Amino acid sequence: MTRWWPPVGLAAMVLLGGAVRHGTTPIDVWFGHLGRELGRPLRRAFLYFTEPWLVAGVLLAVIAVALYRGQRWFALAAAISPPVAVLLAQAFKRIFGRYRGDALAYPSGHTAFLVATLCLLVVAAGFALWAVAAAALLGLLGMFGQAITHHYFTDTVGAALLATSVVGVAVIVLDRCQPRCDVGHKP
DSSP states (O other), X not given: OOTTXXXXXXXXXXXXXXXXXXXXXXXXXXXXXXHHHHOHHHHHHHHGGGOHHHHHHHHHHHHHHHHHTXXXXXXXXHHHHHHXXXXXXXXXXXXXXXXXXXXXXXXXXXXXXXXXXXXXXXXXXXXXXXXXXXXXXXXXXXXXXXXXXXXXXXHHHHHHHHHXXXXXXXXXXXXXXXXXXXXXXXX
């Protein structure tokens, strides 16, 4: 992850939030129609990818692997980053005030939790191709599930921008405190 991503990702999230705060976009409408056409059972199946208990299980596995490897600082960053992403999503929801139905929508907290966790999985796996591919696929499926049910598609994009920025900051902080921090594999 490059050092320029966190401010760029956060700025893009804020700009997108400002652009969509008072309405929907054609792509949001398209995903909404698609969700209605797919029917309730299929829509619910796609929500499985953002189930908090499932995402928390993946996060706990990432933390456990980091602790097993002796990467205490990475484990701490992994424990902190997703909740920070969700808390920031909740704060930005109040700032942007975009609703879907009766609930604040932009950015999606469920998507922020998923994407932050998947980013940490990629880091824990040393940016291995399998981890990047799996994270991209699972992230897109989770975004799709939220976009056809509880959120607009742009809510999920904003959440992905926010979550990747938060994890990017964590990675930069860990990298800057090297060699004092225990990032990377245990020798």
